[in-house]
Amino acid sequence: MKNLLLQYKPFLLFLGKFIVTYLVLTLVYQSYLNRFDAKNAEVDTFTQLVANQSTTVLTWFDSQSYTMPHLKEPSVKLFYKGKYISRIIEGCNALSVIILFISFVIAFTGKFKNTLLFILLGSLLIHVLNIGRISLLCVALYHFPQFEHLLHGVIFPLVIYGIVFLLWVVWVNKYSFYATEVDKK
Template sequence: MSLYQDFKPSIYFLAKFIGLYIILNVGYGFYLDASKGEADFMTKWVTEQTAAIIDSYEDKIATGPKDDLKSIFIFKDSQAILSVYEGCNGLNVMIIFVSFLIAYGKLGKRMLWFLPFGVIVIHLFNLLRILLLFHVTISMPDFLYFSHKYLFTAFIYIAVFGMWVLWIFKINDK
């Protein structure tokens, strides 16, 4: 058997995954361009949801645009605490998740419920990530860079990896 035949399923998976990822990211780029220099809808929505959660147990929480207009501040007592950029809206992580699922499994009933389930889980983990970053900014500002760049990024990708494992070993019917 040739080397190509041995690795054909893996090559096919990678080609599908990379192709879908590129297509969805190009679509995401068009979505961001449509925002015309302002923060996109999803970034606003995620920021407002996070602020609403914080506002349920903290006083004087608000959101507002940053000077660059591409990000949204979360304010506490009229002081800007955290800036949420378009990369923090979770859409890119959702694109990776969806690309993997479609590349790995076949479209069917199981995928039709697992895709939205996974997107919702990613969204909830992302809200929790931003919420925790807000508190890190207030209580341990020197720890913010590490928390944002490594700790909470790993947090959300571990959740995605866990859902992939769930999909591969428990839900997908391959």
């Protein structure tokens, strides 16, 4: 048993760091969300920020873009060209994707400064891309509403998760301690 633990120690350390980081960040995020009253259609501040930033991007294409609170559920209605196109819910703010990203980076530890910088810049990139994703999705849904499932359920998630995957590949191969160990061999 001891030999097995030693043999799989790197994997077990990775798994342990990933699970602990993911659980801690998820609990922190959930406690943040619990501060808002979903039963009274109250939207968390970050989701509201994402909706407002997406609308700002949409106004570059059309000045009639705006948001308004949804009165029956915790979401923000997004209008493009004066037409109600979509609702922004908590799941649209990409914080769960950022939590997953951070957990993976921490699990494949690197130098503290590199880790912190990569987490901050990667999280900012994911946030900016998410704003662009929501904005482009609204424009696409305005013009092609019949493709809602394909656009919202397949293409745009593939893009955001694809970018996160590429960030992970860069992290593991360039900045993590694993990359420096491979370079030494």
